[in-house]
Amino acid sequence: MGGLWGRRIAPVLAVAIGIGLVGCSGQHGDSDPGAKGSAPTSTTAVAPPVSPVDTFGWDPCGYLTPELYADVADHDPATGLPRVQIDPVDFDLCEVHIVVPGPTYHEISVASNKRQTPPTPGVYDNADRYSVAADGDWTVVTQKQENMGSCLRAVYSAQSAVTITSSQDTFEKALPVDVCDLTDRAEKALVAALHANSVPRLSFPADSLGRTDSCALLTDAEITANVALPGWNPPAARHPGHFCLWQATESTAPANMPVISPFQSKYNLVSLMPGLNKPAASGRTVTIAGVPTVLSGGTQSCTATVAGRTWQPWPGKQVYQARYPQPDTLVESLQLAVVLADTGDACQAVQNLAEKAWPRLR
Incomplete structure (x- = not known):
């Protein structure tokens, strides 16, 4: 990819x-x-x-x-x-x-x-x-x-x-x-x-992230080895999902922690989140497990974003009758995010997890 x-x-x-x-x-x-x-x-x-x-x-x-x-x-x-x-x-x-x-x-x-x-x-x-x-x-x-x-x-x-x-x-x-x-x-x-029984379904080709089960890209052990999730228990069963979230249920945020980011959370979390638009990720480009990756963030929250297939036209429904023109292309994306309740090294945790997850995209 x-x-x-x-x-x-x-x-x-x-x-x-x-x-x-x-x-x-x-x-x-x-x-x-x-x-x-x-x-x-x-x-x-x-x-x-x-x-x-x-x-x-x-x-x-x-x-x-x-x-x-x-x-x-x-x-x-x-x-x-x-x-x-x-x-x-x-x-x-x-x-x-x-x-x-x-x-x-x-x-x-x-x-x-x-x-x-x-x-x-x-x-x-x-x-x-x-x-x-x-x-x-x-x-x-x-x-x-x-x-x-x-x-x-x-x-x-x-x-x-x-x-x-x-x-x-x-x-x-x-x-x-x-x-x-x-x-x-x-x-x-x-x-x-x-x-x-009339909700349309999409059939994605082999090189599309639409076929990717994000919850299968990382194991629970890999997550908790890099990000502490106090109070979290693995679910009894998992079904394939484009979005996946691992989130603590017990807060580790200091009582007097100032709000410094719109993505700040009282609970440590790790997420994998898809995208389908023109890439807008800002940050520095690095190579992780051989995959070009945009790394963005700091000590408390950090994301690693990678790109997949470009679509034009998109095979599903699109209707553009408002003020915005139809985009020239739609670009698949996947973002791995780590958000910490207290100051730490979120970007290091993201890179560690991406090293495990990206090879499984192929």
Whole structure:
């Protein structure tokens, strides 16, 4: 594999839908990795049973269409089409950008993100905040009302899960847009596709990172030999996943540690994260295990980013009807990240782990 791969580490703050399979990561990546709880407390049988499926090869944008938001979006005066962009960000993440009418430019985002791991047990147990209903082998979660410009939906099972969160920034909160309605539309489209078994799948060639199981690139022993993960326990089972996370559940951060980075965490973690866009990684280029790698970071957080296949055209769904032109190319990427709760040598840990992981990409 040649080239350089790029991918951001920051989470998407938008209307986000995440889909996952059980056990690829040690934690799902919720805001509190130590969260505990029991099974959903409210279940109601609706519709015919829907069997869990392997989402690894799904087209992340496959079930989303501009028509879902045609009545919300501005329309192009020349074409009459809704100004909606459907943009694959990686093998799991799809972003839908909706330009809303008005004298100034405003855009609302919907992000569909599939993860190969279920949510943390108990995370949706707050009956005052969520309603939970059974749909065959799936569970559908609805956040009852918008909270500070955000809304959430989730669809999950023992093997796969869909979470839908929406948020608006300060400038967009005054817009007459119901963010919970936006999440409802995406959730209903997904559930309908599950019932019809109509979510498109992508078939990747041998040289594509789309075939790579990130959770198989490193062993648990290799991770913990380089990064301490207090409180973390390996999952009972792992399924193939493009994204993989190993995260401590006990904090080692000093009580008076100042916030010096947007990626700072109270918990040590290691992640492998795909990308599918023009490489934007900044840092120095080094060679690790014979692979050109962009190394970026310092003592507390560091990433190693490598590049794979270049796509044009992308074989999955892309729709460009908003203000952004279609990219000339989409470049596959994989980013290995280490984030430490206290000062250490994150870049050395990243390089040590990359020495193990990169040869397994071939």
